[in-house]
Amino acid sequence: MPELPEVxxxxxxxxxxxxxxxxxxxxxxxxxxxxxxxxxxxxxxxxATVTEVRRRAKVLMIDVSTNYTVVIHLKMTGQLVFxxxxxxxxxxxxxxxxxxxxxxxxxxxTIEFTDGxxxxxxxxxxxxxxxxxxxxxxxxxDFMIKVGPEPLNDDFxxxxxxxxxxxxxxxxxxxxxxxxxxxxxxxxxxxxxxxWGAKIHPKRLVKTITAGEFKHLYTELRFVMNLAIEKGGxxxxxxxxxxxxxxxxxxxARVFRREGLECPRCGTVIIKFKAAGRGTHICPQCQQLSGxxxxx
DNA sequence: CACTTGACCTGTCCGC
DNA sequence: TGCGGACAGGTCAAGT
Numbered sequence: 268m269p270e271l272p273e274v275x276x277x278x279x280x281x282x283x284x285x286x287x288x289x290x291x292x293x294x295x296x297x298x299x300x301x302x303x304x305x306x307x308x309x310x311x312x313x314x315a316t317v318t319e320v321r322r323r324a325k326v327l328m329i330d331v332s333t334n335y336t337v338v339i340h341l342k343m344t345g346q347l348v349f350x351x352x353x354x355x356x357x358x359x360x361x362x363x364x365x366x367x368x369x370x371x372x373x374x375x376x377t378i379e380f381t382d383g384x385x386x387x388x389x390x391x392x393x394x395x396x397x398x399x400x401x402x403x404x405x406x407x408x409d410f411m412i413k414v415g416p417e418p419l420n421d422d423f424x425x426x427x428x429x430x431x432x433x434x435x436x437x438x439x440x441x442x443x444x445x446x447x448x449x450x451x452x453x454x455x456x457x458x459x460x461x462x463w464g465a466k467i468h469p470k471r472l473v474k475t476i477t478a479g480e481f482k483h484l485y486t487e488l489r490f491v492m493n494l495a496i497e498k499g500g501x502x503x504x505x506x507x508x509x510x511x512x513x514x515x516x517x518x519x520a521r522v523f524r525r526e527g528l529e530c531p532r533c534g535t536v537i538i539k540f541k542a543a544g545r546g547t548h549i550c551p552q553c554q555q556l557s558g559x560x561x562x563x
Numbered sequence: 564c565a566c567t568t569g570a571c572c573t574g575t576c577c578g579c
Numbered sequence: 580t581g582c583g584g585a586c587a588g589g590t591c592a593a594g595t
Contacts, residue, residue, distance in 0.1 A: 270588060299571095325589080342589050344573080373573085392572045394589065410590090438566060447590080454588055503588065504575085523588090544568070546586075 269341050271325060271418070271452025272495035273506050273514065277347055278322040280509030281329070281386075284349040288380040289316045290331070300375035300390055303399045311335040312399055324414045324451035328405060336402040339388070344373075344505045345395030351384035369511075391505065415450045418488055429481035432473050440476055440484075441469035442543035453488065456501050456516075456523045459548045461488040463522040463530075468554040469542040475557065494519060522548040 269277070290313050295301035315331035322328070327347070329337040339347065350369055369387045370377055376388035376397055388397055405411060415431055416423055431450055435443040443449050444458040453461075462469050464487030467480055476484075500506060500514030503524065507513055517524070521531050526539035530550035539548050 273588075340589085343587070390572095391574065392587090394571065435565075442566085445589085456588055501588070506588070545588095 269325060269345070269500065269506050270454030270457055270495075271322075272457070272492050272516065273500035273508075274322055274325050274327060274341065274452070275496050276500040276508050276514060277341075278320050278327055281320045281327075281347065281349065284509055285317045285329070285380070285386060286320065287316065288382060288384065290314065290378055291381045292379040293376065294379070295376040297375040297393060299393055300388065300395060301397050303397075307335075307399055312337065323411065324417070324447055325454070326410065330402055334402050336400055336405050338398045338400055338405060338408070340395050341390070342392070342394035342396075344389075344391040346373075346387070346389040346505065346507050346511075347509055348387045348389065348507060348511045349384065349509050350387065350511075351382075410447075413448045415446075415448050418450050418452060418485075419492060425482045425485045428485040429478060432476070432481070436472070436474040438473060439470045439543055440467060440473055441545075441547060443473050444488075445543055445545070450488075452492070455545050455547075456520070457488065457491050457495065459523045460491040460521060463548075463550060463554060464488075464491065466553045468556045469547050469549060470556060522550060524548065 293308055293312055311333040312331065312335065315333045315335065317329055318332055319330040320327065321330065325340065327339040329339070331337070341347070348369060371389065373389040373391045374387050375390050375393070378386040416427065418428070428450065432443050435446060435449060441458055441462065444453050445455070459469070461484060465480060465484040467476065467484060495501060495514070495516040498514055498516040498519060499508060499512070501516040501520070502513035503517060522537050525537045526548055528537055529535070530537055530553060533550060533552050535550050535552035537548055538551055539546060541547060
């Protein structure tokens with residue numbers, strides 16, 4: 268589910284909500300969601316205090332005082348929702364109806380803190396996971412070794428962006444954008460949104476994209492991701508932030524899930540089709556396949 | 564290696 | 580109201 272902006276929104280929320288809290292109990296009943304040795308959990312997670320919440324690509328890392336880290340991937344439907352007594356029982360909370368019900372049938376892991384508050388890991392489809400590792404071992408994970416650079420880092424340049432794609436010359440630009448080893452954190456929403464911004468058809472082969480187009484795509488990708496972070500992410504169905512609230516980027520989306528509506532730039536009706544195995548949205552006027560270099 | 568497709572799960576929506 | 584199929588914000592392990 269969540270892409271870089273949604274995971275970053277959760278990270279910011281958790282930073283203010285759980286740092287300094289100490290784990291009292293950890294309850295889990297779906298091994299796939301929590302594939303950890305009980306001995307390690309008892310020794311290094313229970314009794315540990317949260318010191319930091321970090322993000323790399325779409326992965327969250329909760330560092331604790333035992334020099335261990337809880338590494339979390341939310342995949343499609345994962346949520347991390349913090350609930351304290353005030354949130355759970357307080358009248359007038361905007362999401363009383365949601366967080367008041369937790370844990371629910373999608374709750375895979377419940378972390379109880381010593382002050383009585385809880386962090387719930389909900390995941391309807393069970394694709395996500397929460398792994399406890401020594402902090403030193405996190406950078407050695409396969410994912411961390413393979414993942415590409417953070418697109419929003421200050422030192423990430425347009426030429427670095429373009430260079431990352433050379434390895435994927437013969438695939439479509441959308442497939443390459445979704446490849447986490449090319450650039451970190453791009454998913455289906457922001458791939459479609461940034462390609463619309465740069466006026467590039469998702470099925471264009473990487474090797475047909477010009478230097479100017481790569482630069483434009485770089486700018487648009489950073490623009491949509493920064494805007495989405497500002498808006499607290501995108502919520503179609505499952506995504507919520509650490510307080511159980513939905514994000515509002517979808518109110519600003521230009522093509523994603525807007526098939527049948529008008530392109531905000533030219534008024535042409537937006538269409539949807541499949542590209543790189545994913546539902547894909549474009550303005551057929553703004554984003555055209557170019558002549559002899561086209562691919563189907 | 565690079566590239567594509569199906570699999571992993573549960574729930575919802577849409578057409579019959 | 581029920582049933583089948585397609586689809587959903589992401590990776591992976593296979594296959595070519």
